[in-house]
Amino acid sequence: MSEALVERVAERFQDFAGPYLSEPGDGFAYRLKVEHTNRVRAIASDIASASCVPDRVHLAARIAALLHDVGRFPQYKQYRTFRDAESANHAALSVRHALREDMLDDVPRDIRRMVLGAVFLHNVRTLPTTLPPDTLAVARIVRDSDKLDIFRVMIAHFSQEDPEHPEVALHVKPHPTAYSQDVLAGLLNGETGDYRRIVWVNDFKLMVVGWLYDLNYQRSCQMLHDLGYLDTIFESLPKDPQLLDLRRQITTHLARRLADD
Ligand SMILES: [Fe+2]
Structure with missing residues (x-):
């Protein structure tokens, strides 16, 4: 029915x-x-x-x-x-x-x-x-x-499967290593990102990573983990000490969510 x-x-x-x-x-x-x-x-x-x-x-x-x-x-x-x-x-x-x-x-x-x-x-x-x-x-x-699903759409976009369509990533500025310190600081504080702060393509990726904090169901965290989206995004970000710290924090947060009953 x-x-x-x-x-x-x-x-x-x-x-x-x-x-x-x-x-x-x-x-x-x-x-x-x-x-x-x-x-x-x-x-x-x-x-x-x-x-x-x-x-x-x-x-x-x-x-x-x-x-x-x-x-x-x-x-x-x-x-x-x-x-x-x-x-x-x-x-x-x-x-x-x-x-x-x-x-x-x-x-x-x-x-x-x-x-x-x-x-x-x-x-x-x-x-x-x-x-x-x-x-x-x-x-x-x-x-x-x-x-x-937007994780998936964004990863497809960032991996250049459909780079000609700027609407997907909402017109962020491309740059291989630039990102905004206030976007990173928000994430390290456990805050979900804010579209209004986004300048660089890496800011956008960081904001998407921060959606982890906003997932409500354990099943959602499990799917995020199983699909490997966070690893894929981190692999495409610069490997500097600040972002490696963030990666550790995010990985720990996800593991904790998965262990919760
Ligand atoms: Fe919508």
């Missing part, structure tokens, strides 16, 4: 994305978002299963994963950028377009509320502490899943 409902929402998402994919010249940007969405859905389902959340949270997490980036399509079409600061909050756009296109038709009201909350909050820096527990769980699953 719930799988059929998720499939119906998935079909609505595909119907919504379809016309964008055939836009002349911009297929790459939209295809990236469709592939991202499908992977976030799969990761969310994995985290929800492994974390033994209630069925309603599992269902809402899969639907929210499907809809979290709906707003990216109209955002790119109108503004030709994925940078929210220069265009519009894409999470708010996702909520608006999901409702406008009736993508949540026949989704029960309580599930719908969790989905919309999680979609709206998927890109905020920190989640409000006052959320109802189920909505909080759905938002956390979607945020972890989103980050885990």
Whole structure:
């Protein structure tokens, strides 16, 4: 029953994305978002299963994963950028377009509320502490899943598989060894990075490393570990003493998360 409902929402998402994919010249940007969405859905389902959340949270997490980036399509079409600061909050756009296109038709009201909350909050820096527990769980699953797939997208980008598309890395400055001391200091303090501080490509990589601090579920940490993303990123960063210290700190943090019950 719930799988059929998720499939119906998935079909609505595909119907919504379809016309964008055939836009002349911009297929790459939209295809990236469709592939991202499908992977976030799969990761969310994995985290929800492994974390033994209630069925309603599992269902809402899969639907929210499907809809979290709906707003990216109209955002790119109108503004030709994925940078929210220069265009519009894409999470708010996702909520608006999901409702406008009736993508949540026949989704029960309580599930719908969790989905919309999680979609709206998927890109905020920190989640409000006052959320109802189920909505909080759905938002956390979607945020972890989103980050885990963006790790992969960024690594593919940094390893130059698709270097011609600057939107992926949001126009950071390329340089083999430069990075910002304030970005590093934040990470050593256990803080999640801030897009506004990013100048160099290595700052961006450091910010992505810092997402480890923001992962909510042990299963998410396990996936990050198994996929080896942090090692891949550190291998592409300069090998100076400060960054080797950071690498040790991050490796210890991940090991501790994996050992937690
Ligand atoms: Fe997003």
